[in-house]
Amino acid sequence: xxxxxxxxxxxxxxxxxxxxxxxxxxxxxGSGTKRAVGRTMQTEASLDLxxxxxxxxxxxxxxxxxxxxxxxRSEAEAALKKNAQQFAFEPPDLSRLLGTExxxxxxxxxxxxxxxxxxxxxxxxxxxxxGFHGVSxxxxxxxxxxxxxxxxxxYDLSKVLAGSWGTLAVMSSVTYKVLPAPETQKxxxxxxxxxxxxxxxxxxxxxxxxxxSGAAHLPAGVASCSAVADISAIGNSATVLRxxxxxxxxxxxxxxxxxxLSGFGESAVLEAVPSSDLWTEIRxxxxxxxxxxxxxxxxxxxxxDGQKVLAAIGQATEVTAFYDWAGGLIWAAVPVSEHGSxxxxxxxxxxxxxxxxxxxxxxxxRAALPVFQPQPASLAALSARLKQAFDPKGxxxxxxxxx
Amino acid sequence: MSRLVxxxxxxxxxxxxxxxxxxxxxxxxxxxxxDAPGEMKAYESDGLTAYRQVPLVVVLPExxxxxxxxxxYCHKNDIPVVxxxxxxxxxxGALPLEDGVLLGLGKFNRxxxxxxxxxxxxxxxxxxNLAITQAVEHEGFYYAPDxxxxxxxxxxxxxxxxxxxxxxxxxxxxxxxVLGLEMVLITxxxxxxxxxxMDCEGYDMLGLMTGSExxxxxxxxxxxxxxxxxxxxxxxxxxxxxxxxxxxxxxxxISAGIIAGGMEMMDKPAIHAAEEFVHAGxxxxxxxxxxxxxxxxxxxxxxxxxxxxxxxxxxxADTVRVSQSEEERMAxxxxxxxxxxxxxxxxxxxxCMDGTxxxxxxxxxxxxxQEMSRKYALRVAxxxxxxxxxxxxxxxxxxxxxxxxERAEDxxxxxxxxxxxxxxxLTGEHGVGVEKRDLMPEMFSETDLAHQQRVKCAFDDKNLxxxxxxxxxxxxxxxxxxxxxxxxxxxxxxIPRF
Numbered sequence: 001x002x003x004x005x006x007x008x009x010x011x012x013x014x015x016x017x018x019x020x021x022x023x024x025x026x027x028x029x030g031s032g033t034k035r036a037v038g039r040t041m042q043t044e045a046s047l048d049l050x051x052x053x054x055x056x057x058x059x060x061x062x063x064x065x066x067x068x069x070x071x072x073r074s075e076a077e078a079a080l081k082k083n084a085q086q087f088a089f090e091p092p093d094l095s096r097l098l099g100t101e102x103x104x105x106x107x108x109x110x111x112x113x114x115x116x117x118x119x120x121x122x123x124x125x126x127x128x129x130x131g132f133h134g135v136s137x138x139x140x141x142x143x144x145x146x147x148x149x150x151x152x153x154x155y156d157l158s159k160v161l162a163g164s165w166g167t168l169a170v171m172s173s174v175t176y177k178v179l180p181a182p183e184t185q186k187x188x189x190x191x192x193x194x195x196x197x198x199x200x201x202x203x204x205x206x207x208x209x210x211x212x213s214g215a216a217h218l219p220a221g222v223a224s225c226s227a228v229a230d231i232s233a234i235g236n237s238a239t240v241l242r243x244x245x246x247x248x249x250x251x252x253x254x255x256x257x258x259x260x261l262s263g264f265g266e267s268a269v270l271e272a273v274p275s276s277d278l279w280t281e282i283r284x285x286x287x288x289x290x291x292x293x294x295x296x297x298x299x300x301x302x303x304x305d306g307q308k309v310l311a312a313i314g315q316a317t318e319v320t321a322f323y324d325w326a327g328g329l330i331w332a333a334v335p336v337s338e339h340g341s342x343x344x345x346x347x348x349x350x351x352x353x354x355x356x357x358x359x360x361x362x363x364x365x366r367a368a369l370p371v372f373q374p375q376p377a378s379l380a381a382l383s384a385r386l387k388q389a390f391d392p393k394g395x396x397x398x399x400x401x402x403x
Numbered sequence: 404m405s406r407l408v409x410x411x412x413x414x415x416x417x418x419x420x421x422x423x424x425x426x427x428x429x430x431x432x433x434x435x436x437x438d439a440p441g442e443m444k445a446y447e448s449d450g451l452t453a454y455r456q457v458p459l460v461v462v463l464p465e466x467x468x469x470x471x472x473x474x475x476y477c478h479k480n481d482i483p484v485v486x487x488x489x490x491x492x493x494x495x496g497a498l499p500l501e502d503g504v505l506l507g508l509g510k511f512n513r514x515x516x517x518x519x520x521x522x523x524x525x526x527x528x529x530x531x532n533l534a535i536t537q538a539v540e541h542e543g544f545y546y547a548p549d550x551x552x553x554x555x556x557x558x559x560x561x562x563x564x565x566x567x568x569x570x571x572x573x574x575x576x577x578x579x580x581v582l583g584l585e586m587v588l589i590t591x592x593x594x595x596x597x598x599x600x601m602d603c604e605g606y607d608m609l610g611l612m613t614g615s616e617x618x619x620x621x622x623x624x625x626x627x628x629x630x631x632x633x634x635x636x637x638x639x640x641x642x643x644x645x646x647x648x649x650x651x652x653x654x655x656x657i658s659a660g661i662i663a664g665g666m667e668m669m670d671k672p673a674i675h676a677a678e679e680f681v682h683a684g685x686x687x688x689x690x691x692x693x694x695x696x697x698x699x700x701x702x703x704x705x706x707x708x709x710x711x712x713x714x715x716x717x718x719x720a721d722t723v724r725v726s727q728s729e730e731e732r733m734a735x736x737x738x739x740x741x742x743x744x745x746x747x748x749x750x751x752x753x754x755c756m757d758g759t760x761x762x763x764x765x766x767x768x769x770x771x772x773q774e775m776s777r778k779y780a781l782r783v784a785x786x787x788x789x790x791x792x793x794x795x796x797x798x799x800x801x802x803x804x805x806x807x808x809e810r811a812e813d814x815x816x817x818x819x820x821x822x823x824x825x826x827x828x829l830t831g832e833h834g835v836g837v838e839k840r841d842l843m844p845e846m847f848s849e850t851d852l853a854h855q856q857r858v859k860c861a862f863d864d865k866n867l868x869x870x871x872x873x874x875x876x877x878x879x880x881x882x883x884x885x886x887x888x889x890x891x892x893x894x895x896x897x898i899p900r901f
Contacts, residue, residue, distance in 0.1 A: 020886070061654040062761055084660055119601055126607055127579045138886060142854040143847075148759040149572065150793040150831035152565045152614045153839075153846055154873065155855045156578065159610025163602070180660035203520045209543070209634045211699065249703030256700075302521045302599035328601055353583075355604035373604045378592040383606050385861035390854070392886055401605065 002045040006052055009133060009141060009172040015047050016170060016395070017139030025398045028166035030070055030105030034112055036098055037359055038165055038400040040367035049107050052172060057147070060085055064130070064147050066175040069107035076106060086181040089124050090116030096289040097296065097360060107171050113163030116283040117214035117242065120206065120325050126162035128178075134161070134171040137391025147175050160386065166397040168390040182244035187214075187275040188257050189231070189268045190239045195219065195307040195323070198239040201264040202326040203304065205241045208260050210253040214242030214279055215326035222287045222322045228278045230270055239264075242279055282324055285331050294320070294333035295340055295361045301354035303328035308350035316344040336362070340369045372401050406809070407454060407837055409871045412502035416459060416482055423482065424460045427504070430472045437461040446505050449490040449497040450552070451838055453808065458485065458499030465510045467585065467593060467623040474621065475591030477504055483867050484589070486617040488528060488560030491552045493755060494836025496564060496616045496872060503870075506621060508559050514538050515624070521599045523582055524629050528559025528622045532566070535627060544629040547574035550832065551740065559622045565614030567832035569665045572790035573698075574630070576832070578613040583626035586612060589863045599626060611858065616834050617869040619862040633698035636664060637708055638732045641715045642689030642722035646670060647766040649691035652718040653789045654762060656695065659714060661707055663790060664698035667739050670769065672784035673746065673797070677738035680745035685738055686722040693789065694735055742786045743797065750782070750799035754811045758822030759793045759831035771821045772796060779814040781807070793831035794822070820845050835873045843875050852876075857883050 004015040004026075019026045027043040029035060031050045049070035057066040060083040067076055073091065080086050091114035093103035103109075110132075115124030122128075131145025144157035161168060190201060198217040205212045216239075223231050223238040231238050241261075243253045258267045270278060281287065288296050301309050306327035313319050313332060319341075321332035334341045345356045355373035358366065375383060383402065387394070416423070424438040437443055438460045448455040459482075464470045477484050483503035490497050499505045511527035514534070518524070519542055524535055532553040535546040549568035550556055556566065561577045562584065574580070583597035596609045603609040612619055643649040649668055656663065669677065669685075669692045678685040685692055693715075697707045708725055715723050726732035738745070746753050760768055769785065776783045782799040796818055800811040819829050819839065823846050829839045843852060852874060859866070860880035870877060 059761075059763070061658045062763060063657060064761070113602065113607070115602070123575065123579055124602055126602075126610055127575065136854060140850050140854070142851045144851065144855070146759075146826070146828045146846075148761060148793075148827055148831070149791040150567055150576065150759045150788065151828045152832055152834050153828045153830050154835065154843065154852075155858055156565070156610055156614050157855065157858070159578070159607045159613075160858075162610075163607050168606075180657075180662060183660070206522060207519060207631060209631045209700070245699075246703055246706060248706050249700050252700050252702040300600045300602055300604075302518075304518075304520045325601060353598035354600040355602075375605055376594075378588070379594050379596075379605070379608075382588070382594065382608065382861065386606055386608075386858065389857035389861045389884075392884065 004045065004047045006047065006049065009135070012047065012135045012170050012172055013139060013141050016135045016137065019045060019395045020137060020139045020393050023393055023395065025395050028170050028397050030108035031072065033095060033098065033100040033102065033104035034108050037112070038366065039371050040363050041397060041399050043398070047170060049105065055079055056173065063178050064175060065178050066147065066173060067106055068173050069105065069171040071106050073103045073106060073109055080178055084181050085178045087128060087176065088118060088122040088179040089114070089128055090118040090283055091125060092116050092283045092285065094284065097285045099292060106174050110162050110171065110174055111164060111166050117216060117279055117324050120215060121211070121213045126159050128176050129158045129162050129174065130177055131158055131175045132161060132171045133173045134169045136169045137393060137396045145175065149177055165400050167387060167401055168396065170396065183246050184250055184272050185242055185244040185275050186250050186254050186272065187270040187278060188241045188243070188254060188261065189270060190261055190265050191234045191268070192236040193239050193264060194237070195310065197264065198237065199304060199307045199327040201239050201261055202241070204260055205257060206326050208257065210243060210257045210260070211245070212241050213244045216240050216282050217323040217327065219322060221320060225287050225290070226278065226281060228270070228274050228281070230268065230274055231278060240278060242275065287322060288320065288331055288333045291333065293336060295336055295365070296359045297332045297334065297345055297356050298359045299330040299332060299345060299354065299356040301328055301330070301351060305350060305352065305354070306330050309348055312348040312350045313341070313344055317341050340365050342369050346373065409500065410877060412500070416502040420459055426476060427460060427462050427473060430476065431462055431464050431469050435463050435465065437463070446487065446490070446499060446507065449492040449495060451493055451495040451498070451836065454495050454498050454837060456499045456501055458505035459502050461505045461507060463507045463510050467587065470506070470587045470621055470623055471591040471593055473504070473506060474587055474589050477867060478589045478591065478865065481865060481867065483870050485869050486563070486621050488557035488563065489531065489555050491556040491560065492564060492834060492836060493757070494830065494834040494838040496834050496836040498837055500871065508557065511559070511623065518599065519544070522629055523599050523626050525624065525626045526558055528562070528625055529557050532556050532558055532561055539629050543632050545632050546627055547580055547630055548577050558625050558627065562613050562622050562625055563615065563617045564832070564834040567793065569667060569788060571788065572666070573662050573664050578610055580628045581609065581613060581625060582628055584609055584612060584622055585624035586620040586622050588620050589865070589868050597626065616836060616873050618859055618873060619868065633664070635701045635704050636696055636698040636732065637704050638694055638696040638726045638735045639708065639711055639715070640722065640724040640735045641693040641695065641720045642686035643691045643693065643718065643720055644689070646691040646769050648718045649693050650762060650765040652693060652715055652720065655714045655718065656711055659710060661710065663695050665694070665696040666790035667694045668692065668787040668789040669739065669742065670785040672782065673742055673786050676745040676749050676784060677742050680748055681737045681741050683734050683738035689721060694739055739786065746784050746797045746799065751801040751803065754798040754800060754815055756796045756798065756815045756818050757793070757830045757833040758819050758827055759791070760822050760825055760827035762789065762792045764825040764827070767825060768794065768821055772818060775814055775817050779810045781811055781814055792827065816842060837872055840873060841875050853878070853883055860884065
């Protein structure tokens with residue numbers, strides 16, 4: 001198999017143009033940490049962006065960072081940390097869940113539109129992704145967006161590139177908005193709530209002016225797996241609410257939140273270090289990483305519907321799951337089966353709006369099942385036309401999202 | 404109209420006007436179709452009043468079904484369609500076409516659902532931006548993006564333009580606050596994107612639609628995020644002896660890890676115009692004025708006010724005033740919010756520009772503008788969303804003096820070119836529309852623009868939705884779709900293969 005390791009934008013162009021000329025399907029990877037996500041592909045060559053790495057512009061006071069697409073996330077995150085800044089959307093490191101060595105590259109982070117617990121307050125990668133340079137499936141160099149936050153010049157192509165899993169264009173460089181990292185954090189913990197009550201508690205917290213930056217519910221079985229002693233020692237479910245910011249503000253909001261939640265039970269408080277450890281586990285889905293044989297689904301629904309969806313799934317199959325995004329994100333592990341529980345999840349009457357993505361499954365299942373939420377006919381046709389617009393020969397990660 | 408060239412109208416459509424109006428009446432009966440020239444005059448321009456055109460016919464549908472049927476009819480009969488919300492666009496996005504149907508969404512004015520538990524509201528596109536906040540504020544909620552036209556502009560228009568406001572750095576633009584859309588394609592197909600959940604499934608069409616200026620589809624329903632209002636807000640009014648020092652102060656505030664709810668800057672001409680108009684107590688000797696608003700819990704705001712004051716003083720601020728009451732905070736803002744009408748008082752006309760620049764380029768851009776001001780012999784006043792780099796130069800001119808409008812437009816174009824030159828963009832929140840259409844090549848190559856236009860083709864292959872806007876050159880989709888043969892080169896000696 002031919003592997004292209006481009007070292008410049010021009011190299012990418014040459015490789016893609018060659019593939020287009022020869023109608024050769026190309027697998028596009030950053031460093032390959034998410035190769036096992038998506039439908040199984042038949043490709044004849046691959047284009048590996050890992051050699052195209054390095055930060056090209058970082059101006060902390062301008063809140064902007066540009067880098068070659070193959071830059072490791074760890075490199076970018078270390079540079080940000082030195083300046084007490086961060087990607088505010090808190091991209092998860094799925095390496096434990098997917099069994100890879102590291103978190104991957106900025107290209108992969110973008111192509112998967114990652115978002116962590118702070119999604120409810122700060123958005124996803126797409127909300128911070130300001131611009132890119134790249135090569136479309138036509139073998140042509142193009143760019144969109146810029147390096148400034150406020151920009152409505154032309155279509156916002158950054159949005160569709162984020163979450164396109166390398167199927168529309170090969171990015172050579174990306175520009176992100178970055179933000180100050182909070183000085184400190186605390187987590188308010190309410191123990192022993194059932195899923196429905198926990199959902200109401202999280203809604204009450206989110207509706208307050210406490211500026212909650214993480215709202216998750218760990219059912220008893222999941223909470224017991226936590227490496228944070230204060231959580232595993234509960235011996236019951238844990239509903240956890242994170243507050244971040246400057247110390248006096250966090251302290252004030254913690255007291256206020258405890259008052260708001262008093263009707264749901266007594267609250268305990270995790271200080272900065274255990275709080276940070278806990279949200280890393282939640283963000284990186286550690287709880288479902290330990291049983292690599294299970295299928296893992298990521299389900300995004302309206303926050304108040306999450307517990308109904310999971311209850312319906314629980315009626316039909318064995319499931320280990322927890323909630324993030326105030327109930328709107330369910331990470332669920334189910335036993336391997338021919339149907340992968342796809343119908344159980346997507347066909348559930350409770351799932352009136354939202355989408356389910358099969359994040360971890362053996363290649364065979366990923367060839368047989370729709371990994372991404374199937375779309376209604378009109379939208380599916382529009383998606384196909386959009387793919388065609390960027391990649392008329394269908395050579396970029398063909399079939400990874402849709403057949 | 405000055406030098407704008409729009410697509411050549413189709414004579415057959417002009418001749419068939421009566422029949423088209425009759426056909427459309429079968430879809431939208433009674434007052435749903437307006438074709439009397441006198442009545443259509445109300446629709447001849449939007450907020451960019453330098454350009455006017457009476458449309459072929461105005462259609463005012465009331466239901467998604469009617470929008471779908473109107474679009475299907477237009478698609479079948481090759482009739483251009485210009486969608487219009489409240490008509491407040493500053494870039495001519497809703498400028499009618501002589502041979503086009505103007506599709507007004509004004510009757511879509513209902514708030515359909517408010518869902519506090521899921522923290523969102525489902526509204527029709529004709530609902531005004533401010534009406535959303537008004538509908539939820541009794542529960543302590545609000546809708547964050549607040550363009551200055553918020554009393555009049557519609558949420559559908561906000562989606563089309565990706566509208567901003569003064570709180571964008573902290574709370575985002577429209578695109579960061581919309582969860583779902585119902586939209587109709589030019590073929591009449593109704594599509595739902597997103598919903599009350601996070602992230603649009605598949606390709607992010609929701610993000611693509613936001614800011615697409617009515618070229619991709621017609622929005623018929625919007626689901627927006629609503630937020631709990633910050634507990635308290637206080638503002639600082641800071642005067643500086645130079646704009647460079649004001650700019651440095653903004654950079655230092657951000658470097659200190661402080662993201663203010665709003666950070667607005669005004670230059671001396673804007674300060675004077677505003678002060679003469681509303682008597683907000685602005686320091687008239689200052690070369691630059693900064694309003695910094697901090698919002699959140701009281702403990703946090705008090706703490707940050709002190710830090711920002713110190714940073715201001717270390718940047719040689721002459722005046723540092725902290726609002727001691729809500730009235731005083733509102734007074735600080737009064738001058739800034741009235742800046743446009745205030746400038747309107749000191750000049751018969753003004754032309755508002757909308758570039759965005761990397762913040763640290765502000766002194767260079769301001770100096771450049773002073774030079775241009777001398778060259779074009781026109782005055783300029785500046786208000787600046789300092790937090791996010793969005794600059795609004797107001798060029799003062801008199802339309803009754805021959806040549807002044809053209810000079811103002813040339814001056815504006817030079818400013819935008821300078822914005823692009825220093826790493827910025829042509830438009831931060833007003834949109835390209837017709838106004839900046841011909842400047843697009845300053846920022847994008849032909850290949851860049853072709854990639855955008857092919858997206859247009861995926862949505863609207865006959866180029867019927869809002870043609871003549873955003874893109875300087877119309878290309879047929881078939882021509883754009885053609886692939887050039889590269890000659891089947893095989894060798895890539897410079898690419899290592901393993």
